[in-house]
Amino acid sequence: MIKIDNLHFAYPVDDGEEQKEAIRGISLEIKRGEFVALLGHNGSGKSTLAKLLNGILIPVSGAVYVDGMNTADEDKLLEIRKKAGMVFQNPDNQIVATVVEEDVAFACENMGLPSEEIRRRVDTALETVGMSEFKLHAPHLLSGGQKQRVAIAGVLAMEPEIIILDEPTAMLDPKGRQEVMKAITALNREKGMTIVLITHHMDEAAQASRVVIIDQGKAVLDDTPEKVFSQVEEMRSHSLDVPQTVELMHLLGDGLDLTKISVAQCADEIEKYLS
Amino acid sequence: MSEILKVESLTHTYSEGTPFEKKAVDNISFSVSEGEFIGLIGHTGSGKSTLIQHLNGLLKPTSGKIFVGGEDIHSSKENTRAARFAVGLVFQYPEYQLFEETVRADIAFGPKNMGLDKEEIDRRVLEAAEAVGLSKEQLDKSPFELSGGQKRRAALAGVLAMEPQILVLDEPMAGLDPEGRKAIMGYVKEYHKKYGTTVIFVTHSMEDAAQSAQRLIVMSGGRILMQGSPEQVFERAEELRASGLDTPQITDLFTELKRRGLDVPTSVYTVEQAAEYLRKLKGGIA
Numbered sequence: 001m002i003k004i005d006n007l008h009f010a011y012p013v014d015d016g017e018e019q020k021e022a023i024r025g026i027s028l029e030i031k032r033g034e035f036v037a038l039l040g041h042n043g044s045g046k047s048t049l050a051k052l053l054n055g056i057l058i059p060v061s062g063a064v065y066v067d068g069m070n071t072a073d074e075d076k077l078l079e080i081r082k083k084a085g086m087v088f089q090n091p092d093n094q095i096v097a098t099v100v101e102e103d104v105a106f107a108c109e110n111m112g113l114p115s116e117e118i119r120r121r122v123d124t125a126l127e128t129v130g131m132s133e134f135k136l137h138a139p140h141l142l143s144g145g146q147k148q149r150v151a152i153a154g155v156l157a158m159e160p161e162i163i164i165l166d167e168p169t170a171m172l173d174p175k176g177r178q179e180v181m182k183a184i185t186a187l188n189r190e191k192g193m194t195i196v197l198i199t200h201h202m203d204e205a206a207q208a209s210r211v212v213i214i215d216q217g218k219a220v221l222d223d224t225p226e227k228v229f230s231q232v233e234e235m236r237s238h239s240l241d242v243p244q245t246v247e248l249m250h251l252l253g254d255g256l257d258l259t260k261i262s263v264a265q266c267a268d269e270i271e272k273y274l275s
Numbered sequence: 276m277s278e279i280l281k282v283e284s285l286t287h288t289y290s291e292g293t294p295f296e297k298k299a300v301d302n303i304s305f306s307v308s309e310g311e312f313i314g315l316i317g318h319t320g321s322g323k324s325t326l327i328q329h330l331n332g333l334l335k336p337t338s339g340k341i342f343v344g345g346e347d348i349h350s351s352k353e354n355t356r357a358a359r360f361a362v363g364l365v366f367q368y369p370e371y372q373l374f375e376e377t378v379r380a381d382i383a384f385g386p387k388n389m390g391l392d393k394e395e396i397d398r399r400v401l402e403a404a405e406a407v408g409l410s411k412e413q414l415d416k417s418p419f420e421l422s423g424g425q426k427r428r429a430a431l432a433g434v435l436a437m438e439p440q441i442l443v444l445d446e447p448m449a450g451l452d453p454e455g456r457k458a459i460m461g462y463v464k465e466y467h468k469k470y471g472t473t474v475i476f477v478t479h480s481m482e483d484a485a486q487s488a489q490r491l492i493v494m495s496g497g498r499i500l501m502q503g504s505p506e507q508v509f510e511r512a513e514e515l516r517a518s519g520l521d522t523p524q525i526t527d528l529f530t531e532l533k534r535r536g537l538d539v540p541t542s543v544y545t546v547e548q549a550a551e552y553l554r555k556l557k558g559g560i561a
Contacts, residue, residue, distance in 0.1 A: 042423065042452040089450075143319060170450050173319040173479045174521040200452040203524070239454045244524040244546050251550040263524060267531045274537070274557055 085155035145176025230258035314488030363439030369430035
């Protein structure tokens with residue numbers, strides 16, 4: 001679905017300043033229906049990578065292919081963006097209309113779809129994120145989590161095959177985060193949507209089927225959440241935390257299985273440790 | 276220790292008398308002693324931001340009173356002005372408020388408005404910058420050349436330079452990654468230790484609050500749901516979850532172990548406490 005081939009990228013700088021590569025040779029393949037989390041600290045290059053995935057940024061060298069189309073090919077850009085929708089961090093910057101359903105319809109209207117089709121898509125999208133009852137509300141009066149779900153619905157209404165979310169919960173409180181994460185996991189599990197989630201919350205990354213750790217512009221770890229998070233020292237060397245369950249078992253040592261990251265699994269391990 | 280802040284039967288109603296009328300703070304009373312480090316916790320909409328905007332007189336109570344250093348801050352204009360300086364409020368995303376040409380000028384803005392002389396302003400700017408780990412070279416840069424975490428710290432320094440008696444921080448770590456969060460938390464803790472300033476730390480993260488605060492005040496629906504030491508508050512993990520707050524994963528684990536019939540306390544909230552307790556339990560000492 002997405003193929004990243006020896007990708008390099010650097011932001012343009014003023015004359016005399018030294019150019020620093022933000023992405024330094026990443027190769028990855030993301031398959032249809034996967035739920036991939038890109039995890040890294042601020043400045044690791046993860047958001048830059050996200051913007052390269054649907055052609056907001058164009059590679060300096062190497063290439064990104066979305067469903068076989070090269071993002072550097074300007075003629076394909078519109079089609080790529082229809083296929084790979086993007087949700088950003090701040091919900092307030094993404095809302096353009098004064099009524100929820102009009103906001104969700106915005107992209108469809110720009111695509112020149114017939115009005116019955118827009119109606120159908122908007123209703124389906126709002127239902128998918130659990131916001132149907134708010135369709136006639138004013139977006140600015142919604143909570144952060146609700147606004148972010150409206151933003152996701154706006155992307156869904158374009159009926160993309162991939163959704164790329166760049167730290168969608170960074171500005172939300174725990175309740176808002178849960179709402180958004182529930183909507184995202186449901187999209188993947190129930191609708192089979194390919195999801196790329198950029199985050200620095202490891203508990204969110206743990207909900208993905210695959211975690212890629214980005215550090216200094218490189219993909220340094222790429223595996224299931226269980227395998228990635230069990231490497232406590234390695235994770236720390238990339239300035240990342242591991243779940244508290246793993247940290248506890250790591251501290252206790254004694255042959256505990258660090259891949260048991262959920263609370264229930266960890267409780268099993270603790271019972272074994274005590275017996 | 277002497278009482279530095281007292282909130283008495285505070286109620287605040289937004290848009291009173293309109294269809295949008297909303298009671299954001301509902302008859303709250305509490306007091307804070309000098310030098311305390313308080314964690315004020317609640318989910319979005321619990322009323323915590325409304326509450327703290329009363330502490331330095333930005334919002335006027337619909338009813339109730341605020342006392343800073345024993346003075347009712349709305350009893351006279353002078354007292355209101357004094358409260359503005361005594362209570363330093365660091366808003367959410369304070370880096371959006373940076374506006375001067377250099378970091379130095381931005382940090383100096385508050386002290387300048389206090390009418391201090393140049394020498395005193397310079398001393399305060401340097402001290403505040405040092406307290407948040409900004410170097411002298413960075414002081415002469417434009418605030419917009421700094422990284423996100425540095426901007427946040429520059430904004431924090433601007434409030435510290437006013438040398439408030441009470442430092443109120445509204446979600447100071449929102450939107451930062453684990454490294455940036457640790458840095459801010461570290462500087463605030465260090466500042467509290469060094470200067471003994473009273474700190475009120477507003478957050479929706481139970482973990483952050485528990486790591487630093489001596490006393491937690493949990494708000495829900497505009498009221499105080501519970502208050503006490505971190506142990507006392509985490510003991511009631513179920514109620515916290517019900518009010519929309521996240522409990523640390525380690526507390527959830529101990530709740531689960533207890534449900535399975537193990538004799539463990541549910542007030543555990545750090546990994547170190549948990550490991551120590553389990554080791555003792557295994558050794559048969561607990």
